[in-house]
Every structure is written in C-alpha cells, then in structure tokens.
Amino acid sequence: MKADAAQLNDWLMRIDTFNATPGEGTTRAVYTKEFYRAREYLKKEMQDLGLEIHEDCVGNIYGEYKGRHPECPPVWTGSHIDTVPHGGRYDGMAGVFAALEVIRMMKSDGYQPKRSIFVNAYAGEEMSRFGMCCIGSRAIVGRIHQQDLKDARNMAGESIFDVLSHDGFEPERFNRDFSTKPRVHASLELHIEQNRILQDKDISIGIVTGICAPTNLRCEIHGIQSHAGGTSMEDRRDAFMASAEIALALEHLAKASDSEYITGTVGAMKLEPGAANVIPGQADFSIDIRSISAQDKDDLVEALQRKIDEITRNRGVTYQLEQLNNDTPYICSPHIRELLHESAKELELPVLDMISGAYHDSLMLGDITDAAMIFIPCKDGISHDRKESIDMDDLAKGTDLLAATLRRLSEE
Ligand code: GLV
Ligand code: MN
C-alpha cells in the first residue's frame, strides 16, 4: 500500500487548528494550551489506529504498534508537534503524521512487524520558549537531569519544572521516568529539509548523513541606563550598541570560517527598560552557533568570547555569558542509511545524501540507538516562518520510504 497524501493533509490541517496565531503562521509553544490540545488530538488519532499510548512526566508521547516479538527492542519513529512563534505547520508535524500513516498502511496491509514500532512525539523540540531544545528527547537519553528543568526558564522567569507542575504533570517523577535509558533497536525520523537544496536539484528525498548541533549561549550586557537626548555620544554605556557590535562580530566570524556548515544567529533580545528615549542599561540576548564539526564550533565560540571581551572593554560595559548547551554533531547510522538507499532503489525514488543544518530529536536519540533521518523538500527552503510550505506528493513519497525502511528495521 502507498501513502495517502489526502490523509496526511487532513491530519496536518487538523492539528494546525491548535494554534495561538491563526492566519499568522502556527504558534504552538511547548507546554501551552495549544500544545496540550494538540497532544490530546494526536493521542486520539493514535488510539483510533489501535496504538497503545505511553507518556512520561515531561510530556513525551509514545504510541506503540505491537510487534510479533514485543520483547525485542522496538524501532522508533516520529518527531515533534511544538512550533516556533509564527512558524509553519510542517516542521515536526510532517514526521509525526508520516509515522502514523506508516502504521495505517501496515494495518491496512494486515502486516504486523517483528519488533514493535513506536510513533513518538517528543516534547519541546523547539528551544524558543525555554532556551532549551529537545526537552523530551534530551530527557530520554539522559542529557538533562531534574535540576535542569528547574534552571531553564522562559522570558517571564518561569522554570520548566514549575510550568509542568502547574499544568498537572509530575516533574518530580523525573528520576523514576528516566532512571534507565530505553533499549531501542533503531530510530528513523522524517522531517522537512528547511533548506532549498532538494528543491534546487528537483529531488524529493534527502537521506541525512549528519546533523549539525547547536551551542546555545545567553549573553547579558550591563551598561548604564540614561537619557537619550541628555547623554552625549562619548558618555554612553549603551548595552544595546555593545550587543549589536557582538552580533555583527558573530556574523563576521561565521562568514569568515572555512567550516562549510557553520552558522551564527542572534534570534532573541530583550532591552531594559525598553523605551525609545532611554539608552538601554541592560541587554539580554541569545546566541546560537551550529556546525557539523564540534571543533569548528568550539573554535568559533572561543573567538567570539575574545571579541566580547574586547568590545565590552572598549565600550565600558560588563557582561555575563552563560552556556545553555553544547551539543555534539551526529553522524547518522551508516546501517540505516544503507537500508534507506536500498529501499529508495526498490521504490524507484531518486535521493540525495545531505547534511542537516537544523538540529532534530534524532541528534539526541543517536546517544542511545542507531538514528537516521529522511528529508523532504520545503518550498524555497523557508521554514520557521508562516510561509513554510510543502508538496504533499513529496511527503507521500517520503512516507513510502519511511514505511519500507521501518519494515526492514523492524524485521531485523
Ligand atoms: C530546530 O528547529 C532548529 O532550530 O534547528
Ligand atoms: Mn523547528
């Protein structure tokens, strides 16, 4: 049986109704009303397909399609259902519903795999709300501990731990839920590409060879708040201007690096007190650095730190730099990539090997199992934006490849 593009579209449009900004892109931040409603919707769809649902205290959902040998380590697939502010409706959701479609196809074919297949929705893949990415998959693989849920805070100062407690989860169960790492045979995630390489080459499927990893920092600049008209240009200790110079230094360093996949982004900034006629006394901003090479990333962070020292010294301001995470890039499982190539050949689907510039839950899952990813194109490479769009036929082809490869993995 082939994947049904109309069914996929129907699911994707339905989950998109759980959206804080209808008409202005999809906004479904982790642990918000929209996120919880989308979870309920997804669980209902999973139940309708006969999946057995498991959950944990950070909000991961695991939908189990029982295999003939459920005692064997299962195969995992799926992605995430949270979004960035005013983002798209496919980033994450395409992978969750492609996985669900695979189960629907298997059931229609009367096929029960040897190993169980889990369709998972990992909580909080996007870092936009708490400055921590992949909360759910990070917890599963042991990259965070209960204390990290207390330390990671949103702009309003609320911690993940407090928000979860308030919303009826039991984050104090963290050590129990994540005391042992699950035994997983393999993990395969479908995702939109978030670049334009596939579109430019007119190829519907990417096989991900490696996943760039982020280093995330929070920088606080302390200057002196004062009058925008009364303070001469020489007398200022402007926290924003220092931040702007640091952001430009980051751009310059990333562009000047010979590392092919290196990126540097300042995506969020808060100024105090934030008024047009007041020189900001404080600036608090995010720094996001990615690469496929851990060494190149470390070198860039070091060079940036030297620049921050120099810039703040020259401007007479002080700073605090906090490293939120420093993740290691992942080289996708050669074994699963081989199976993907074989399956694609059988399905007569042309594919392209490619690096993922974005991070994904698979980056974390690679700590505990063989992990790999399938990419499908997104229009003009636009993602994390309301204009994000895909061709449903591409998603159906990607889902066919996902189904064929999951079958192989689940029979191993
Ligand atoms: C994930 O959305 C990322 O920022 O790479
Ligand atoms: Mn994303």
Ligand code: MN
């Ligand atoms: Mn994503």
